Amino acid sequence: MNDMPLNRRSFLQGAVAGGAALGLGLGLNGSILRAGEVTGSPKPGKIGPFKISLAEWSLHRALRAKELDNLDFPKVAREQYGIEGVEFVNQFFKDKAHDSVYLNDLKKRADDQGVTCVLIMIDGEGDLSAPEKEARARAVDNHKKWVDAAAALGCHAIRVNTGEHYSPTDVKDVSEACAVLSDYGAQHKIHVICENHGGPSSNPDALLALMKAVNGTKTVATGANFGTLPDFGNFPQEDGKYKIDVYDAIARMMPYAHGVSAKSYDFDDKGREARLDFARIMKIVSDAGYDGWVGIEYEGNRLSEPEGIKATKKLLEAVRGSDYSG
Numbered sequence: 001m002n003d004m005p006l007n008r009r010s011f012l013q014g015a016v017a018g019g020a021a022l023g024l025g026l027g028l029n030g031s032i033l034r035a036g037e038v039t040g041s042p043k044p045g046k047i048g049p050f051k052i053s054l055a056e057w058s059l060h061r062a063l064r065a066k067e068l069d070n071l072d073f074p075k076v077a078r079e080q081y082g083i084e085g086v087e088f089v090n091q092f093f094k095d096k097a098h099d100s101v102y103l104n105d106l107k108k109r110a111d112d113q114g115v116t117c118v119l120i121m122i123d124g125e126g127d128l129s130a131p132e133k134e135a136r137a138r139a140v141d142n143h144k145k146w147v148d149a150a151a152a153l154g155c156h157a158i159r160v161n162t163g164e165h166y167s168p169t170d171v172k173d174v175s176e177a178c179a180v181l182s183d184y185g186a187q188h189k190i191h192v193i194c195e196n197h198g199g200p201s202s203n204p205d206a207l208l209a210l211m212k213a214v215n216g217t218k219t220v221a222t223g224a225n226f227g228t229l230p231d232f233g234n235f236p237q238e239d240g241k242y243k244i245d246v247y248d249a250i251a252r253m254m255p256y257a258h259g260v261s262a263k264s265y266d267f268d269d270k271g272r273e274a275r276l277d278f279a280r281i282m283k284i285v286s287d288a289g290y291d292g293w294v295g296i297e298y299e300g301n302r303l304s305e306p307e308g309i310k311a312t313k314k315l316l317e318a319v320r321g322s323d324y325s326g
Helices: 006-022 056-064 070-081 100-112 133-153 172-187 204-215 220-225 246-256 278-287 305-319
Strands: 024-026 032-034 051-055 085-089 116-121 157-160 191-195 226-229 260-264 293-298
Touching (some): 056 070, 056 085, 070 085, 070 100, 070 305, 085 293, 100 116, 116 133, 133 157, 133 172, 157 172, 172 191, 172 204, 172 220, 204 226, 204 246, 260 305
Parallel strands (some): 051 293, 157 191, 191 226
Antiparallel strands (some): 024 032
8 A cells, every 4th residue: 555645545544543542443445434323223225236256165065075176166156156256265275375376277267257256264374362472473474375375366355263362351462463464465455354253253342342453553554454254143152043143243343344254054935044134134234335245155054055055145136235124
């Protein structure tokens, strides 16, 4: 962002500082949204537009069984499911982050299919909240190669796991590590985004404390570049029921969102997701001003992976542009 005009840079710097002080969120394109503008009980109205992508984890069984190769993922997304955006998982090309021949081949295959490489989900690269400073530094360095890979593929973001060692009242160490990584991402025009993915990240209070801490740090690049990837399903559950208000949690995460993960598990006889009100969630997403990629992430067992992906896509297409009645 060094080539950003001075007036734009000055505006964003003030906005980031003000957002940290007032408890505001950073919306898309650096816009500021007050947390109260997006609620878990949206008013009736039309659900806005969004694009549908496919998270590679939806096919993790096929990939692990060697029935599908990562290089063929863009072709499968396009030809089998009619989906034009893909979200990679680094587990399926773990040793290829700096393999330019492999990445060029993957990018060409996506381009040939007219498929956008949206993001890479990063696992197994260390704890960004580790108590030891050296361990946090290693985790940051481990993630940097995936920023490079994302840039090579034309992605806009990497999804990181924020770790296990922070809380709503203690985000100092993790925020410092995330700020360093986010600054590196900004240099390569790659967002660094945090999914609610277990541990403290699935506690909205802890994740939002991290957002505010990083977005209030010294650089404009960090503030404009660090955000959330709200996942519909990754919140604490007991006996198949959520222990927190999922809709309120998603609403609180949306002002910082640079991506959305449409988690699905099962469907009723009318094609609705069995655990989650997709229309309500997508109205929350729409009310936040988000119109970007919404990634299908099917994790069910009753339907096969292809059936679950198709059912999720059909549901998202049904709610897109529809009238939400509340």
